[in-house]
Amino acid sequence: MSAPPAVSKEVERRRPALPSLTGARWWAAFAVFLLHALVFLPVYPFQKSELFRHIHEVMPMQLGAAGVTFFFVLSGFIIYWSFKPGSSVPRFYWRRVLKIYPTHLVAAVVFVVLASVPLHRLVLWVPNVLLLHTWVPKWTTVGGLNVPSWSLCSEMLFYFSFPLLLPLVRRIPSARLWWWLGGLLVLILAMHTGYYLWVDGPKGIANTFAPRLVPGDDSPYYELHASQAWFRQPDIPVSPSYWLSYNFPPSRLPEFFLGVLAGRLVLEGRWRLTNVRWPLVALAVAYAATWVVPVNYKMSALLVGPMTAVVATLAARDLAGIRGLNSSPRMVWFGNISYAFYLIQFPVMVLVTRFFIGGKQFGLLSWLGWAGLCLVLSTVAAAGIYHWVDDPLMRRFSGRRAKGGARVDGAGAAVTLSAPQTKPASAR
Template sequence: MAARGSTVNVGAPARLRGLTSLRFFAACVVVLHHLPLAMPALASVLLVAKAGYVGVTFFFVLSGFVLAYGWTGATSAREFYARRIARVYPVHALTAIAVLLMLLRGGVDWGALPVNLALLQAWSPEPAVYLSFVGAAWSLSCEVFFYACFPLLFGLLARCVHHTRWVIALVTGAAALGASFASFSSSLGEYLYHLPLFRMVDFSVGILLGMAMRRGWRVSVRPIPAAALVVTCYLLVTMAQVLGRANASWSWLFSLSMVLPFGLLIASVAGHEIDGGRSILVSRVPVLLGLWSFALYMVHGVVLAAVEAHVRDLHGAAAVVVGVAIVALAITASWLLYALYERPVESALRRRWIRSSPAEQGAAAQGASSPGAVARDSAGWSVQS
């Protein structure tokens, strides 16, 4: 890594479209990781997706990065929290209700419903609670905690002089702390994976990198080598999990090991775009897919729950063909969810809850470029298996 300059970069594009596109690939890894839950015959075919849950780590780091890079200090706490609620809650509520309706015939764990709807489920050590209804929503529970802490956390981390050194220190400290806790019991190791307080490390790393880039820092690694490093680290994690037959109690460690590679990729792609570089990631189709990624992340569990009874016993080529069709169906459903529900509902809530200042209205009319616009437009679902 190399540093260049120390001033805040105010010439950033209004949308970091490359980061938006990356979200789709992370969401797809999570989808492929979950597909064998509905179609066990695909477990061997999708062995490479066995560690796909680490895609959530990418979203946590990305969330911290875009919020920190776009934070201006002029945003009120009310506006910040209103934007975040409008961003994540409508889709969460809709998908949870959809799964609830499907579960009515077979029985519903009503005790988990209030915790789930309040997005507090990730704090529970019980799988029946933190994976209730839409299992992937546990990451939103973490995100809500991150959002609640962000203004204070940003103020604390802003005092750090050497942001990249603190990144290394945070990950190293989390590894030592996690190993200490996990040594007591395997269930405690499994709990760390979805515990919001522990996953705050991923989010904090993103904040530190976003702050560093605001001050003019750039990573010296180009996007393609950074992506190659991510793929290599991911394959090593997958091999370690498969060959070592690691169970869920090690998920926290495998996820933590991807924080630095993901952070490097995010900083590299963002810096390349900020400095005027071109990439296929900023083209129309990848960006559109990225915009659908939150919907894909949330709706794919609903799709799998709906088709599981009909596809569970498929094997061979039929399982592969149907598996491809299910992924295509989930992507199509994410497009419809984004276009017909997520985007219009979020916009309506923001208009209702947030009153833009004259200066903000003028900037929006002119298409002004500012770091704050990045947080509003590119933070996306910031989330988040």
């Protein structure tokens, strides 16, 4: 049953801020950081030990992939939430470019300098800078330059397609939204099953995302993705099924539109669940199941349904005035810097590896220390990028500002709030 019409119209008119979704962004970015700190900090001989192998079994590749899946669903939800009827499509595209590109370019320049990227090899950096690199199944481009930026290629497709497909989304009868949401979930499973059955790639259940190691027990000065040996490779093939299921932007498009449909469900009062415990339990069960399925299903197929429920429930809690950890001012601030944190973490790891780790030997405790240093430096750098680049540019050039001072952003995005706007809905 839908919410009473008066309530739905008021929510439709105000599109209130959703601070819990902003705060939750930090946990998704932090999950990506944990995985990257494990595999992208070349701390030898620890990274070659049995202890490392056991730790990597606990923090496998799907840990970071879960964070990316959250961002993709969240993007669809927030983009739908913020795009009111009559909104300007050109302005929408301009805001998305303004949100994505400045921070992306800052992180790319930092990486180029720290890794001494040979700029004469255009294939290493031009596709990445233009956010086209994951459309080609070659590690020279997919894994080139700043590795985390691969997901931005999908985001750009999401943003381009949204105004084109929005009329179709709005034509769906409200009573059939659940059927369409279920249909997208079936489509995702069918697509990944097709990749598994008919596309070349690993068929086992092993967690195959592991560090690329070099000989010796001394830590290298560069993780392989940032090394001159990597940059010299003329071509590095990537598993077709892995690329299609994880990196290829059209394969991730249904996840974005799951978020769009969830946004409609919440906006129209059809998502009534406000207890986030059950979506989190479902997410934990789905995550546990990723240990026993082939790689094509590990990265998003099993997680995207529960992740959509988490996003919708957090939004419903905000609308109901339920204040939790993620809606606190501190978590909203962390959520605001999470996009910059996501992009700058790998360049920071390149810096720490080059100037502190390289040429030495370390064990578990040292890895924990270096990972902690990277966390602090990445957070400080992200705060600087957000407060001195992202936020000023958005304030100056993005145009429309939401009522009450809240500004709607999106880049794996959520609602960005100034400090006074972090009160629960019931307090406003």
